[in-house]
Amino acid sequence: MRSGATTGGCHDAALRRSTHRKGLAIRLSVTADEATPEREAGLADEPEVREALADGDRSAVHGVVTEHPSSPLAWTELADLADSEGRPLEAFAYATVAVDLARDQLAAAGWRPGASVSWAEEPNRAYLRGLDAKRRAALALGLDDVAANAAAELASADDSAPARIASEFTPTQQLSLADLRAAQDAADAADAADAADAAGTAEPSPDPSRED
Template structure:
């Protein structure tokens, strides 16, 4: 199942879930995909299923609610990621109390998990790359390359107005 997810593309994630419906990891991947596409309702639903399935597996292994769930143990990552994806979706849907409870649950499970998830599992990792050939026109890419990006931090902007040009 992990191999199918690793080798597949965005379109194949749902097929992996259909083939492995009891896999928290597959549901978490589907939730993250929905999140990356701005589909908060689907993301929330898929992440809820993932978290429930992962909890069932944890309980079967002797875990009790409130016990730590270490990020360093790879099978736990689906649960921790599902909680975080569900939290983000809850925030997007305006379910602030739910989002707060999920953030607390994640912090209790593993205080380092939110930072690890943010650095290792960002929605941009799921972006499909489209070439100029696939888009049928070079206009999109010509415009995209001419748009300047500003961080708002004058230190990070080498061409900031009034910059002395010094290091």
């Protein structure tokens, strides 16, 4: 009788341990499945910088950098400006500052080199555009290894970024609305001057009343 009771007790204990392990496994599985995905590290938004850049013209970019010297976005805009004006040495220097600032700020938010930095998050574009500006300037200066490293870092961060930058941030598209208005005003003034010159040099039409 005792032997049977002992055997039954051992069986019950084994069953309880097995059930406990299965329950624990199920709970762990549910916990892992329901865990919230870790948010990617990203740059903080810079509304004041964006507003200042949008309201100003090309000549105002230096002032924005002076007012916001720790802004990756401001330095990236300055690098793009120098690049669009054919000044690769300055573009390289400005882009290097932009990238270094962005890396430091991303690292403070938990980012590690090689991790994703999504183009979809607008503040991150300062870092991604800065990398591409550095790549372009490095190529223009003959720094092929530096250019290759910048391209690799950009692709590692977001492989869609190079195409987006090429299509959305050409030198012409870097012109602000103020620049475009100024260019249009200059074109209108030139057209008006040409019209005035043409009117002044045109031969007068003969007066029929003076004909014999």
